[in-house]
Amino acid sequence: MNNSETQFNFNSSNIIVFAYKKRKPLLIITFIAIVVSIIVSYTIKPRYESSVILFPTSSSSISQDLLRDNVSSKDILKFGEEEEVEQLLQILHSDDIRNIIINKYNLFQHYNIDTASAYPLTKLNQEFNKNFSFSSTKFMSIEIKVLDTDPKLAADMANNVASLIDTTMNEMQRERAFKALKIVEKQYFSLKNQIQILEDSLQGMRNFGVLEYEKQSEVISDGYAQAIIAGNTKAANKLKQQLDILAKYGGPFVSITNYLEFEKKQLSSLKERYAEAQVDAYQDLPHKFIVNNAQIAEKKSYPVRWLIVTISTMSTFILTLLLLIIIDNFKKTEIFKDI
Numbered sequence: 458m459n460n461s462e463t464q465f466n467f468n469s470s471n472i473i474v475f476a477y478k479k480r481k482p483l484l485i486i487t488f489i490a491i492v493v494s495i496i497v498s499y500t501i502k503p504r505y506e507s508s509v510i511l512f513p514t515s516s517s518s519i520s521q522d523l524l525r526d527n528v529s530s531k532d533i534l535k536f537g538e539e540e541e542v543e544q545l546l547q548i549l550h551s552d553d554i555r556n557i558i559i560n561k562y563n564l565f566q567h568y569n570i571d572t573a574s575a576y577p578l579t580k581l582n583q584e585f586n587k588n589f590s591f592s593s594t595k596f597m598s599i600e601i602k603v604l605d606t607d608p609k610l611a612a613d614m615a616n617n618v619a620s621l622i623d624t625t626m627n628e629m630q631r632e633r634a635f636k637a638l639k640i641v642e643k644q645y646f647s648l649k650n651q652i653q654i655l656e657d658s659l660q661g662m663r664n665f666g667v668l669e670y671e672k673q674s675e676v677i678s679d680g681y682a683q684a685i686i687a688g689n690t691k692a693a694n695k696l697k698q699q700l701d702i703l704a705k706y707g708g709p710f711v712s713i714t715n716y717l718e719f720e721k722k723q724l725s726s727l728k729e730r731y732a733e734a735q736v737d738a739y740q741d742l743p744h745k746f747i748v749n750n751a752q753i754a755e756k757k758s759y760p761v762r763w764l765i766v767t768i769s770t771m772s773t774f775i776l777t778l779l780l781l782i783i784i785d786n787f788k789k790t791e792i793f794k795d796i
Contacts, residue, residue: 475781490774491769503757504758505757507602509600514744546591550591553621588604589618601618602615603751608753609753626744631738635738641730642731659714659717662710
């Protein structure tokens with residue numbers, strides 16, 4: 458190994474000795490860094506943080522939980538799991554919630570973004586993402602954090618975002634639920650009208666005396682036979698007329714009766730589905746359990762001035778020391794010696 462290569466081999470004692478030799482420029486530059494970092498830290502507007510902690514609800518069907526008799530399906534009071542947490546986070550990142558907050562609190566003006574400048578929406582979204590954060594916790598809850606120079610505004614916006622979860626999700630689900638309701642409603646009233654037509658047909662047959670085909674035909678047939686045996690022509694003719702009516706309407710009467718019974722069972726099932734569809738379409742239940750609402754912060758969260766000064770000072774000292782070492786080693790190489 459030649460002399461030029463050995464110049465670059467520094468151990469800890471070499472560095473300390475070198476830093477002591479170069480203490481004057483190191484101290485001057487480090488002092489300047491301290492002063493500049495203090496000035497810069499005081500030019501940064503303090504920002505206050507407010508947060509909301511909430512749990513998502515279970516995503517089970519509200520109608521089934523409320524209307525079904527199955528006790529095991531009563532999930533309306535259960536906390537959501539990982540799937541519901543991911544769904545709720547996706548809702549929080551939606552454009553609907555973002556646009557409502559932007560318009561309600563006039564964030565273009567609040568963040569001093571000129572709408573006539575280049576890419577105003579991009580700048581606004583960058584500011585929004587910097588000041589609004591939505592994340593899941595290890596307890597499967599969701600934390601909504603908002604930073605702002607106005608502590609009251611930060612708390613108001615955090616609470617407002619949380620409240621918009623229900624509005625956004627209900628609107629999304631209601632659009633689909635109303636379409637389902639219309640389909641079930643049409644089927645329900647169509648079947649109900651059909652049953653009414655069948656009942657009207659049966660009522661017309663009852664007006665002719667067809668009340669219970671099997672029993673009536675058995676009783677009238679026995680009476681007709683006895684009347685013939687007894688030679689009671691008048692009674693036999695009268696019973697014969699009733700038997701003719703039964704023969705004419707008996708078959709349709711039995712068919713319609715059986716079909717009507719089947720249709721009424723279908724109507725009962727459809728009525729249950731119709732009630733469920735109405736609950737799903739008009740329900741306005743919350744999709745979250747609020748653990749902590751956002752409160753107005755008493756102390757700023759950003760900037761941490763001592764941390765800014767410390768990091769800036771240490772970084773400046775280390776970079777200056779490295780730069781001095783590099784310069785010193787370059788000066789000792791053969792190429793610089795020849796110059």
